[in-house]
Amino acid sequence: MTTVSPAHASPTITPIRKICCIGAGYVGGPTMAMIAKQCPDIEVRVVDINATRIAQWNSDTLPIYEPGLHEIVMESRGRNLHFTCEVDSAIAEADMIFISVNTPTKDFGVGAGRAANLEFIEKCARKIADVSTGHKIVVEKSTLPVRTAEAVKAILSGSSSGATFDVLSNPEFLAEGTAVEDLLSPDRVLIGGESEAAIGALVDVYAHWVPRERLLTTNLWSSELSKLTANAFLAQRVSSINSISALCEATEADVDEVAMAIGTDSRIGPKFLKSSVGFGGSCFQKDILNLVYLCEYFGLPEVAEYWEQVVKMNDYQKRRFVNRIVRTLFNTVSDKKIAIWGFAFKKDTNDTRESAAIYVCRDLLREKAKLSIYDPQVTADQIKKDLQDVLRNGDAELSEASARLIAENVEVVDSVEAACCNAHAIAVLTEWDEFGKVDFPAIYRSMQKPAFVFDGRNVLKSLPLDEYGFVYQGIGFRR
Ligand SMILES: NC(=O)C1=CN([C@@H]2O[C@H](COP(=O)(O)OP(=O)(O)OC[C@H]3O[C@@H](n4cnc5c(N)ncnc54)[C@H](O)[C@@H]3O)[C@@H](O)[C@H]2O)C=CC1
């Protein structure tokens, strides 16, 4: 990270008329659909190098599943919302360009396994520098390590056309499954920058529907760092309650009761205290590891160690869940059929990135279990790809063996009933609402006996499963 002079001073900025968003993913798509819906006076173009994804955004089957998303896309698409692969012209014509590309954990070279891979961000900055003329506002929407704007500004300042730029940080706080709700009524929108005029221009966009008191402005670096910090704090709460769940199982305390008891303290608050098989999703682990890397980079090993523990506790929780299944099933799951209920990392999304289900299934396969997997939104291809990737773990030589392991031991089915037929156990890994509504006596009859249920989300806890004959175990309590 080098120090460069501030971005070119901004000329007078007129109200934003055209927006371009680079990256039509989970963030770019829904965020821009909301801006287009709320600001009919602004033309929004979402661009991506992935032509298949753009085609999906232009079809009736959107590339991501989010409650309410279809409706808001249909309202604006073709009017002031466009999805296209024409990256250069969309950038060239825009007044404001959002960068919303992926920032995965680096899996090679310096910082591998921890640092963010900023290759895609840098490519966007270079592309913007190449094709821009006049003055543009560039908005970092992706989650980035603190001080990335410095590099973005340095690249932009090399624009050969003499274009000038303001750089803003505007991290996104939406959660998957509630993206539309979160975008419609955010707790806050955070905008960091150096130029009052540029900040004002973005504030005016959001002010079309977000109350002014929820539009927070800070300096660039506070904004960049707040995003990583918010995710680290949220994940830390999950790991904290999960650590207590292990203690509850050992002591006959009940983790949901403990969560309720501490959550009513207004200083602690009730949210993000739901004990589970472990947090997943594309961001928590990636962002914490990035924070850990930054702390090490800035010579703060104690701070790095503190945050790394959140990820270690999450790995422990997933392992602990599998160990409990194996132990309870008389110390072997070899050749036993286990019904997996849910594969997405949380309900109401088809996203499986870093889902706890991937790791639980991997470990069960290594124990030679036979898995029958059902998820209402995740495709069979996606499930098999995730399992192939995790079993292979980057080693090409393991491709054939892991493909065989999956072919022989994994089936993906289209109902919980099919998954459970002749199964020895059920493992609930995603909290889909429909799981609470199935005909449990019929499921019980179709299973091997004793019929076990391992509820990694405690969603079946209030049902009389023991009365139906099941042996039921959840997270963080004993019956
Ligand atoms: N997924 C989520 O719920 C949230 C994600 N974020 C952050 O937002 C950022 C984006 O995340 P997602 O939308 O989930 O990623 P994603 O992987 O779903 O989408 C990123 C898109 O960017 C495209 N892309 C990459 N390089 C490009 C280039 N040079 N030109 C044009 N398109 C390019 C990819 O093809 C891909 O379609 C990440 O930094 C993430 O940490 C922040 C809040 C929530």
Ligand SMILES: O=C(O)[C@H]1O[C@H](OP(=O)(O)OP(=O)(O)OC[C@H]2O[C@@H](n3ccc(=O)[nH]c3=O)[C@H](O)[C@@H]2O)[C@H](O)[C@@H](O)[C@@H]1O
């Ligand atoms: O940067 C991001 O990507 C986003 O990450 C999270 O959103 P998301 O990962 O979509 O979903 P969450 O609702 O935060 O859940 C994350 C994981 O934690 C788990 N979780 C959550 C809450 C809880 O109490 N217990 C629990 O196990 C969920 O099941 C899920 O696996 C944050 O909540 C968003 O604010 C942020 O914008």
